[in-house]
Amino acid sequence: xxxxxxxxVFKALADATRRALLDALFVADGQTVTALAERFPTMxxxxxxxHLGILESASLVVxxxxxxxxxxxxxxxxxxxxxxxxxxxxxxxFAGALVDLDQQASGHRAESRS
Amino acid sequence: xxxxxxxxVFKALADATRRALLDALFVADGQTVTALAERFPTMxxxxxxxHLGILESASLVVxxxxxxxxxxxxxxxxxxxxxxxxxxxxxxxFAGALVDLDQQASGHRAESRS
DNA sequence: TTGAGATGTGACTGTTTGGTCACCTAAGTT
DNA sequence: AACTTAGGTGACCAAACAGTCACATCTCAA
Numbered sequence: 131x132x133x134x135x136x137x138x139v140f141k142a143l144a145d146a147t148r149r150a151l152l153d154a155l156f157v158a159d160g161q162t163v164t165a166l167a168e169r170f171p172t173m174x175x176x177x178x179x180x181h182l183g184i185l186e187s188a189s190l191v192v193x194x195x196x197x198x199x200x201x202x203x204x205x206x207x208x209x210x211x212x213x214x215x216x217x218x219x220x221x222x223x224f225a226g227a228l229v230d231l232d233q234q235a236s237g238h239r240a241e242s243r244s
Numbered sequence: 245x246x247x248x249x250x251x252x253v254f255k256a257l258a259d260a261t262r263r264a265l266l267d268a269l270f271v272a273d274g275q276t277v278t279a280l281a282e283r284f285p286t287m288x289x290x291x292x293x294x295h296l297g298i299l300e301s302a303s304l305v306v307x308x309x310x311x312x313x314x315x316x317x318x319x320x321x322x323x324x325x326x327x328x329x330x331x332x333x334x335x336x337x338f339a340g341a342l343v344d345l346d347q348q349a350s351g352h353r354a355e356s357r358s
Numbered sequence: 359t360t361g362a363g364a365t366g367t368g369a370c371t372g373t374t375t376g377g378t379c380a381c382c383t384a385a386g387t388t
Numbered sequence: 389a390a391c392t393t394a395g396g397t398g399a400c401c402a403a404a405c406a407g408t409c410a411c412a413t414c415t416c417a418a
Contacts, residue, residue, distance in 0.1 A: 144258035293365080
């Protein structure tokens, strides 16, 4: 398995640290590795670098070399594509109406969120 | 990290087999484990069961016991929630305009997006 | 109540992944 | 040139994960 394409994006988004990293870029775009590393004290610069590399492989982050620094920019396009191919596929049709359906569908616990 | 909530959904969606499984439920909802396992010849029933368990933990699949069988239904709500919280957050605003990011990015540092 | 079909469980294995570190290169600064 | 600062690489380790198997349970039908 692994249709190669959107797979990278899904895998990249699977990690909470990576999502937080994207969030940090959303707040302030074009940051350097070290700048980002300072905002994540729980991790070393290398950990951040690795995550950024994964995000870059998935095209969720676009980089730009500026002398000896490397600027990181958020690229929302892959996310928009996933939204297109995937979410509108079956989430959109039901979306609103479905919220209470699953409760009554099972008529009992079904362990879903409270 | 791991904000506990949407994290499960992201992690569940990260696997291509799991997405294929959701697809199979989209085509024909309410299938049993063995029925699904037959559609995935590359895997044993146990593998399929494990994946279904993960999808169920993320509430992407809702189950219903029917005698000695267990029926699996797709639940698009978590996906819709992610779309809401995440995709509309920064994918929607730019979406189309962002395709030529590298051009404007090379302009200068772009601290706090124009 | 015997048997067969459907699902469940716990242990086990190989691979992937998150994270760190010692070291290295490139580009500025003085 | 000497020094500093930003980034990069490869090896390495521990934890998580995909996948399988032997075995157990539950339920229906004769």
